[in-house]
Amino acid sequence: MDGLSAERRVYSDQKTSVHALGWLNFFLADIQTGVGPFVAAYLAASHWNPRDVGMALTCGGLVTVALSPFAGGMVDASTHKRRLIALATLVLSMGAGLIALGVRRPIVAAALLLIGGAAAFLGPAVAAITLGIVGKRSFDRQFGRNQSFNAAGNVATALLLAGVSWLLGLRSIFCVAAGLAVPVWLTLRKIKPATINDAEARGDGEHTASGGGFGDVFKLCADRTLLIFFCCAFLFHFANAAMLPQLGEMLAKGNQRVAAPFMSACIIVTQCVIAVSAASVGRLAGIIGRKPLLLVGFGVLPVRGVMYALTHLTGALIAIQLFDGVANAIFGVVSILLVADRMRGKGHFNLAQGALATCVGLGAALSNTYGGMLAHRFGFGASFVGLAAVALIAFVLLWVGVPETLIATKAD
Numbered sequence: 011m012d013g014l015s016a017e018r019r020v021y022s023d024q025k026t027s028v029h030a031l032g033w034l035n036f037f038l039a040d041i042q043t044g045v046g047p048f049v050a051a052y053l054a055a056s057h058w059n060p061r062d063v064g065m066a067l068t069c070g071g072l073v074t075v076a077l078s079p080f081a082g083g084m085v086d087a088s089t090h091k092r093r094l095i096a097l098a099t100l101v102l103s104m105g106a107g108l109i110a111l112g113v114r115r116p117i118v119a120a121a122l123l124l125i126g127g128a129a130a131f132l133g134p135a136v137a138a139i140t141l142g143i144v145g146k147r148s149f150d151r152q153f154g155r156n157q158s159f160n161a162a163g164n165v166a167t168a169l170l171l172a173g174v175s176w177l178l179g180l181r182s183i184f185c186v187a188a189g190l191a192v193p194v195w196l197t198l199r200k201i202k203p204a205t206i207n208d209a210e211a212r213g214d215g216e217h218t219a220s221g222g223g224f225g226d227v228f229k230l231c232a233d234r235t236l237l238i239f240f241c242c243a244f245l246f247h248f249a250n251a252a253m254l255p256q257l258g259e260m261l262a263k264g265n266q267r268v269a270a271p272f273m274s275a276c277i278i279v280t281q282c283v284i285a286v287s288a289a290s291v292g293r294l295a296g297i298i299g300r301k302p303l304l305l306v307g308f309g310v311l312p313v314r315g316v317m318y319a320l321t322h323l324t325g326a327l328i329a330i331q332l333f334d335g336v337a338n339a340i341f342g343v344v345s346i347l348l349v350a351d352r353m354r355g356k357g358h359f360n361l362a363q364g365a366l367a368t369c370v371g372l373g374a375a376l377s378n379t380y381g382g383m384l385a386h387r388f389g390f391g392a393s394f395v396g397l398a399a400v401a402l403i404a405f406v407l408l409w410v411g412v413p414e415t416l417i418a419t420k421a422d
Contacts, residue, residue, distance in 0.1 A: 023202040027143050030200035031136075031152070032159040037193040038099070038132060039163030048171065049109065049122075050255030051273050052180045056113040060259055064382020066115075067255065070122030071375025075368050077130035082364020085134045089208050091142075092198045094135045101128040103191040110184035130371070134363040137346055141359065142206040149350060154292020154343050161284030161339075164277055172274035236352050236362065238411040240369040242308070243345060245404035247373030249311055249397045250337065252381030253318065254280075256390055257327060272324065276331045283335020284342070291343045299416045300348050301408075307340030308405040315398025319391040351415035 053063045088094060105124035111117055137153065144152045167190070171183045254276060295303055314333040321327065349366055353359040377397070384393035 024143070024205050027201045027205040028152070030197055031140055031143065032155060034095075034194065034197045034201065035136065035156045035159040036163035036166075037190065037197055038095075038136065039160040039167065048175075048180070048183050048273060050259055052109070052183070053113060053118070054259040055180055058113070059386060060256070060382045061386040062382075063255070063259060064252065064378040064380075064385075066118055066122060067378040068375040069119065070126040071251075071371050071378065073123055073126030074130045074371035075375060077127055078134075078364045078367035078371055079361070080364070081130040082134045082361040082367065085131070085138050085360040085364075086358065091135050091139050091206065092201060092203065094131050095139075096195055096198055098128040098131040098135070099191045099194045101125075102132075103188040106184040106187040110181055110188070126371075130364075130367060133367055134360045137363060138360050139201065139206055141350070142208060142210050143201075145207070145210055146350065146354065150292045150296045150347055151289070152292075153346060154289040154295075157288035157292070157339065157342050158285050160342075161281040161288060164281035165285060168274040168277040168281070172271045176271060233352055235413060235415065236349070236365075238407065239345075239348060240366060242404050242408045242412060243341075243366055244369040244373040245400055245407065246308060246311065246337075246341060247370045248377045248380070249315065249373075249401035249404060250334075251374035251377035253315065253394065253397060254331075254334070255378065256381055256385055256393060257318070259385070259390075272328075275328050276334075279328055279331035280335040280338060283332055284339040287336070287339045288343055291339055292347070295344050295347050296416070299414045300344050300351070301412060301414045303340050303344050304348075304408060304412070305405070307337045307344070308401070308408050311337050311401035312398040312405065315394045315401055319394040319398070348415050 050063050050067065053066065054060070058066070085091060085094065101124050105121040105128070108117055108121035108124065136156070140152055140156060141149050171186060174182050174186055254273075257273075257276060291303060310333040314330055314337070317330050317333075318327065321330075345366060346363065349362045350359060353362045381393045381397055384396045
């Protein structure tokens, strides 16, 4: 009977942890949405020009870039992944609180430094906990489910913040965002430490993770498929990251009061698509493979950029966010699955995630500077076309240079 009771307890803890994973992604999305796209609209409404907004966001993004490989290696080595998430969430809330104090450049710089540093740890830690709990066989399905909860959290927060900003102003958004760390901490307590297999969480490697030394980085560099995909990811986010903030800037210049509700509407459209489709993307990626889905996700991005340049109608701009939802649902799920494919049995899943996050962060950071300079000199229409051209290059490189990793893994 004791053995049966212990088995039931383990099953119950496992079920509780898996359930909590979904809500962890939901509440993490809450706080990240609060300190994400709304920053650009807030600064633009406070009379920052597009170039300065782009450079500020770039500086915050470069902090994420610099810390991402270290963060991935640290997650590989850590046996306290829940604590990493709790600490990173605390830092995020501190950054949101600083922005609420005002838009003086030293304050904004310090806030973006904190936000960028925390962001480097959250993605790898959540994915590692997921892999450690459900294992590689269920990772595709569970990671897609995580993304659905994340998108639902974004929708809920966008609605909340739209109402708050309408009643109390844009600055109030960041006060609310700081408080959203509390449900994250409460949810982390529901994830049972005993259900997280640390060896499984770093990719089922037979050795102890070293924490991301140079030798481990060189091993990643030996994987040609992974390197080419990292270049594709860089270009994808170089094209993608500036589009939504620039929409917010464009509207904030004309009417500050409707800037936040407009941004909320755009976020809601995107995240509704992700919430509905992410779980299916995870399942489908295990059936038809990674590359066909990635080609669809990369292919809609240049179309989106061109369409932004062709219209300034508010309703049309919001509708175009459907393409953003498709692209981000696919990239958010399938990119991590591709990394897991390449790292299976090698023990560096989170280090590779950190390297991917570096490419994503660098692309996103430079995107804001590139898009901001184009918008400042030539206008928002030219900026969207320039971003679409980069997206087309990313699509071609993916098509030509990245093979199907699911087939290769099965063959191994």
